[in-house]
Amino acid sequence: MNAALLDEFGVGDARERDESWRYSKTALRALSQQDFTRAEALSTLDAPLAARFDWPQTRGRRLVFINGSYSETHSDVGRIAAGVSVRHEDGQRLQLTLTGDSAEPVHLVYASVPGAAATRWQASADLDLRAGRANVIEQFVGAAGADMLGVLHSRITIAPGAELHLTTLSDLPDSVSQYRRVNTTVAHGGVCRFTDAIFGGRLQRADLNIGLDGEGARFESRGAFVLRGRQHADTHLDIRHAARDTICDVLWRGVADQRARGVFHGAITVAAGADGADARLSNKNLLLSAQAEIDTQPVLEIYADEVKAAHGATVGQLDETALFYLRSRGVPVDMARSLLIAGFCREAFAGVADGDVRVRLDALLAERLPHSQFDQEGVAG
Amino acid sequence: MLKIENLHVRVAGKEILKGLTLDVGAGEVHAIMGPNGAGKSTLGNVLAGREGYEITQGSVTYNGRNLLELEPEQRAAEGVFLAFQYPVEIPGVNNTYFLKAAMNAQRKHRGETELDSMQFLKLVREKLRVLHISDDLMNRAVNAGFSGGEKKRNEIFQMALLEPRLAILDETDSGLDIDAMKMVADGVNAMRSAERGFVVITHYQRLLDYIVPDFVHVMVDGRIVESGDKSLALKLEEHGYAWIAERRLAGAA
Numbered sequence: 001m002n003a004a005l006l007d008e009f010g011v012g013d014a015r016e017r018d019e020s021w022r023y024s025k026t027a028l029r030a031l032s033q034q035d036f037t038r039a040e041a042l043s044t045l046d047a048p049l050a051a052r053f054d055w056p057q058t059r060g061r062r063l064v065f066i067n068g069s070y071s072e073t074h075s076d077v078g079r080i081a082a083g084v085s086v087r088h089e090d091g092q093r094l095q096l097t098l099t100g101d102s103a104e105p106v107h108l109v110y111a112s113v114p115g116a117a118a119t120r121w122q123a124s125a126d127l128d129l130r131a132g133r134a135n136v137i138e139q140f141v142g143a144a145g146a147d148m149l150g151v152l153h154s155r156i157t158i159a160p161g162a163e164l165h166l167t168t169l170s171d172l173p174d175s176v177s178q179y180r181r182v183n184t185t186v187a188h189g190g191v192c193r194f195t196d197a198i199f200g201g202r203l204q205r206a207d208l209n210i211g212l213d214g215e216g217a218r219f220e221s222r223g224a225f226v227l228r229g230r231q232h233a234d235t236h237l238d239i240r241h242a243a244r245d246t247i248c249d250v251l252w253r254g255v256a257d258q259r260a261r262g263v264f265h266g267a268i269t270v271a272a273g274a275d276g277a278d279a280r281l282s283n284k285n286l287l288l289s290a291q292a293e294i295d296t297q298p299v300l301e302i303y304a305d306e307v308k309a310a311h312g313a314t315v316g317q318l319d320e321t322a323l324f325y326l327r328s329r330g331v332p333v334d335m336a337r338s339l340l341i342a343g344f345c346r347e348a349f350a351g352v353a354d355g356d357v358r359v360r361l362d363a364l365l366a367e368r369l370p371h372s373q374f375d376q377e378g379v380a381g
Numbered sequence: 382m383l384k385i386e387n388l389h390v391r392v393a394g395k396e397i398l399k400g401l402t403l404d405v406g407a408g409e410v411h412a413i414m415g416p417n418g419a420g421k422s423t424l425g426n427v428l429a430g431r432e433g434y435e436i437t438q439g440s441v442t443y444n445g446r447n448l449l450e451l452e453p454e455q456r457a458a459e460g461v462f463l464a465f466q467y468p469v470e471i472p473g474v475n476n477t478y479f480l481k482a483a484m485n486a487q488r489k490h491r492g493e494t495e496l497d498s499m500q501f502l503k504l505v506r507e508k509l510r511v512l513h514i515s516d517d518l519m520n521r522a523v524n525a526g527f528s529g530g531e532k533k534r535n536e537i538f539q540m541a542l543l544e545p546r547l548a549i550l551d552e553t554d555s556g557l558d559i560d561a562m563k564m565v566a567d568g569v570n571a572m573r574s575a576e577r578g579f580v581v582i583t584h585y586q587r588l589l590d591y592i593v594p595d596f597v598h599v600m601v602d603g604r605i606v607e608s609g610d611k612s613l614a615l616k617l618e619e620h621g622y623a624w625i626a627e628r629r630l631a632g633a634a
Contacts, residue, residue: 320432325469326479328429329539330457330487339482343473343522350473 005032008151009179009205023263023295024234027203031177036149039119041069041091045111045143050074052141052171057356058107066111068092068121068150080106083132094125098134105135105354110152112176114145122151129156129190133163135354144173147202154182158190160214165193167357171364172201174229181207188214188243195352196223196235197361199368204233212239212246212274224253224348226341226368227260227292234263241269241304245276253348254285255341255369256292267299268311274304281311286318286344338369382407382578383428383448383547388439390420390427397423399603400439405547408575412589413582414614415600416622421582422466424600425551428580429463430456443547457483458490460546464536464553471523476535477505479523480542487543508541512568530561537568548572549580554588566591586618599625 005028010017021028045066053064060079063086064071070091077086083100096106112121127136142148158164172178178201186192198204210219225233239248254262262285270277285294296313318340326336342365349365352358383405390398397420405411415421427434428441430453441448448456471479485495496504509516514534524532533553540548550569554562569579569592581592589597589611597614599607599622607613607625617624 319469322469322471324429324431324453325465325471326483327453328431328457328463328465329480329483329543330454330490331479331483332454332486333452335482335486336454339474339479340471343471346473 009181009207011207020236020265023261024203024205024232027232027261031149031203034118034147036118036120036147037115039067039113039121039148040115042066042113043071043073045071045074045113049111049113049141049143053107053109053111053139055107055356055360058105058137061104062107062109063088063094064109064111065092065094065123067113067119068110068123070094074109092123094123095128096125096136097128097130099130099132101132102134105137105357107137107139109139109141110150112140112142112148112150112172112178114143114148114175116146118147118149120149120151124153125155127154127156127164129162129164130159131162133165135165136167137354137357138166138168140168140170140172140178142172142176144175146175148176150176150178152178152180154180156182156184156192158184158186158192160187161189162187163191163193165353167195167197167352167354169197169357169361169364170201170204171197171199171368172204174200174202174231176201177203179205181209183209184219185211185213186217186219189216190214191218191220193220193351193353194222195349196221197349197364198223198225198233198235199364200227200231201233202231206235207238208236209238210240210248212241212248213243215243216245216247217243218247219249220351221248221250221252222348222351224255224345225262226255226345226365227262228257230259230261232261234265236265237267239266239268239279240271241274241277241279242271243274246274247278248280250281250283251348252283253345254283254294254296255288255345256285256294257288259289259291261292262294264294264296264313265299266297266311266313268301268309270302270304270307270309272303275306277304277307277309279307279309279311281313283313284344285313285315286341287315288318288341338366341369342366382444383580384440384442386440386442388427388441389437390423391435391437392423392433396437397603398427401600401604403598403605405578405580407546407578408573409596410573410579410581410592410594411596411598412592412594412614413580413598413600413605414584414586414617417584419600420603421600422551425463425466425549425580425582428549429453429461454486455490457543457545458487462540462543462545462548464533464540464548464550466551466553466555468524468527468532468536470525470527472525474523476521476523477502477519480505480539484543505542508538511571512538512541512564514538529556530558533557533561533565537565541568541572544572546576547578547580549582551582552584553581554583554585562588563591586614589614601625601629
């Protein structure tokens, strides 16, 4: 295989790289065989694409990157809070520093706009939460067309006692692939609540590395992927408990229909000396077709003495008894299926504190579900 | 209203119903009693249209139509309601939305106009008040985290809301304390009318002190072996199911 992308996205020695890409090797190989040239830095977007991130609630606090480059035209930073400082060196390296409480979210948008032939973009973001509480929304959108590959490297630093709510919403057309690496460190008493919603895409790989470096640091991860057609999503969580009394709580859901492929790898390591650590991981998946495939790998490595840990992973089908229950009350079969699938995913989104984002997630879920036949209020609860 | 004739049903290759015959007229309440494993729940599931039941012989006619050829949702729209022995927990699906969807799908099927949110909520409040159920039930996910009693109340509430013509209650009394059971019975009694039929499946006579049936049937090994009025339930209570078996043996000898 053309090793270029594996070298670029892989970490560790040859064996580790191979292992980490085990379930997505074919998809990566196909990408490696294509010649991606650098995507153009566009200044404007088509109205339908712009409409997808033009949320009234985040106007004045929105940073937009088109093909990895900062867009003056679409960004709107007029009402950004005093405690937030934004820099973007050479348009591609974002530095976001947050201090003090800012309840209003900062909305980061990464848009992929294809060219005539296959293109790729690359960007990086540093998110530095120095104190207080912050709410950040990260959104990935794309237009259909020639193949694209987007690459984003993020670094998140959470200071002692600070709390970050990060919601990532990635909804891509089948011609767009994406690689995200997020390296997060949480200092003592710090909290990171991360919700990740993944829809569509040709190959969406996310490597989420979290270091619970300070005593009492806490990481909560919620997420779901909803895939159909030949979409492929691969999420790797690598959580390291490096200090005493650190907590991680992971709850992910996956849904794959038709020939879609989903991968979830959740690794938790409790280092020697990280006594009192509490690690929980739950991953449940729904297969909606015989051709779909979901691979889930929970991995728990414990080197400390006093640790509470629980993990579980399942891959199953829609609950026939629940389906019958809904139908027996008069709900038509397609709608009953949609209700159940949405309810299944919604458990992962219930914790999103920002009401507006939660409503948008629900709406997107309803739209992207197989057999979608109902409006967004169906998943409220 | 409901006419079951010589019904034979297999589940996973095993014959469970072995020639069951039962007639339920409009306005009648029929109790079906019997020991565990007699096939009582199978009967309820077959009538509601659950998959996995193979009908090898016999027929079920409902208001002149072949009930067995209808999908579960069509049966519901035609007025058949099954209160589950074990109501299913569905996290993430809101009770109000689910019931509004169910009700409007039924109304659409019958050619009636669908209810808007205001009309629906007005109806919900009425029914909740009659049954003395708190409206916080409606804001929760379907049965998720409900106690056994709450689940059964929710079944009765759904029945009251959907106003079926044929209601089948599958061991709705099981696991209930006396107050919850009275509430269930009150819900059923309030709905008794000349147009509506009930099939009350129960293991114990106790429920029938509160829902007084017009007919009592004893089901053993996949068929009805004895039918009578409410006094049959009292005899069963006194002598146990062994009594029926002995009587059958004596009759055969």
